[in-house]
Amino acid sequence: MKVFSGSSNKPLAEEIAKELGIKVSPIEIHVFPDKERRIRIENNVVDQDSVVIQSTNTPADTNYMELFFIIDGLKRSGAKTVTAVVPYLGYQRQDHVFRDGEAVSLEVVIRHIESQGVNNFITFDLHSIKIPELFHIPVFHLSALPLFSEIIKKQIPSLSSQKDSEILVSPDMGGIRRIKILSEMLGNIPYAYVCKERNLETGEVSADQITGLPEGKVKKAFIVDDMISSGKTIIAAANLLKKNGVEDIEVFVTHAIFSNQAPRLLEDSIVKKVYVTDAVYIPEEKKFPKLKIISVAKIIVDQLKKI
Numbered sequence: 001m002k003v004f005s006g007s008s009n010k011p012l013a014e015e016i017a018k019e020l021g022i023k024v025s026p027i028e029i030h031v032f033p034d035k036e037r038r039i040r041i042e043n044n045v046v047d048q049d050s051v052v053i054q055s056t057n058t059p060a061d062t063n064y065m066e067l068f069f070i071i072d073g074l075k076r077s078g079a080k081t082v083t084a085v086v087p088y089l090g091y092q093r094q095d096h097v098f099r100d101g102e103a104v105s106l107e108v109v110i111r112h113i114e115s116q117g118v119n120n121f122i123t124f125d126l127h128s129i130k131i132p133e134l135f136h137i138p139v140f141h142l143s144a145l146p147l148f149s150e151i152i153k154k155q156i157p158s159l160s161s162q163k164d165s166e167i168l169v170s171p172d173m174g175g176i177r178r179i180k181i182l183s184e185m186l187g188n189i190p191y192a193y194v195c196k197e198r199n200l201e202t203g204e205v206s207a208d209q210i211t212g213l214p215e216g217k218v219k220k221a222f223i224v225d226d227m228i229s230s231g232k233t234i235i236a237a238a239n240l241l242k243k244n245g246v247e248d249i250e251v252f253v254t255h256a257i258f259s260n261q262a263p264r265l266l267e268d269s270i271v272k273k274v275y276v277t278d279a280v281y282i283p284e285e286k287k288f289p290k291l292k293i294i295s296v297a298k299i300i301v302d303q304l305k306k307i
């Protein structure tokens with residue numbers, strides 16, 4: 001097996017290769033003055049299983065084009081199979097038509113990937129569990145929830161005698177399924193969810209109702225979500241918890257997109273810690289003291305070994 005990496009998340013690709021006991025195979029990625037890219041596979045891949053690692057977060061379009069070109073280079077160079085590992089799948093929030101006239105951007109991307117003859121697709125904590133149904137190739141939808149569960153478990157002194165003092169919280173109704181699964185992993189600890197509204201034109205978030213919060217009993221809340229972009233969803237949920245008397249709050253999110261001022265908003269918020277994964281590469285300037293990064297490399301390697 002040969003592992004290749006686009007530019008978006010080289011540290012994760014290196015971790016994956018290390019776990020597999022190999023090195024990331026070289027690719028020439030030349031950026032022209034006008035920012036167009038030329039990709040060249042440098043090693044022989046004839047009749048070999050190849051894996052390309054590329055998250056398609058910001059700049060999503062550039063990262064997608066790189067992914068497409070690497071896949072094309074591998075196919076033209078005779079690779080036996082191509083497995084695309086896209087830990088963060090860009091455009092996943094545009095997976096259906098919300099308002100008349102909108103494009104289904106995610107479907108456009110998926111159709112293209114399929115047309116390139118990709119054999120397997122690996123991704124992480126998708127926004128909606130229906131997204132794999134849009135593919136016509138095998139999709140392995142992995143999750144960081146087992147990693148989160150291990151960390152939360154250590155913070156709950158005795159799961160069996162837990163008396164509603166710790167709770168999982170979904171910051172919107174779309175995440176209820178996610179916290180139900182996590183609750184099961186944690187011996188069915190209670191969970192609550194926030195009724196969030198987002199203005200589709202301005203992106204502003206409002207949240208003034210939380211369902212399932214045992215009154216006056218909760219000491220600690222774990223907010224769990226798939227991604228943080230602007231940070232507004234998490235901040236709204238944390239502020240609502242504070243209003244309801246819960247001040248010890250930690251956040252567990254798979255994809256740290258961290259747009260605009262999100263790192264500063266989170267650092268300045270009531271939230272005590274923000275756990276994210278390395279599914280999206282976080283540059284130094286976006287790191288902040290409350291941030292903890294957990295690696296998904298081993299989960300990806302376990303899946304690659306099964307394919």
Ligand code: R5P
Pocket residue numbers: 127171172174175205225226227228229230231232233234
């Ligand atoms: C949306 O439903 C997702 O699950 C996230 O809650 C959302 O995308 C986070 O975005 P932001 O950080 O901009 O509020």
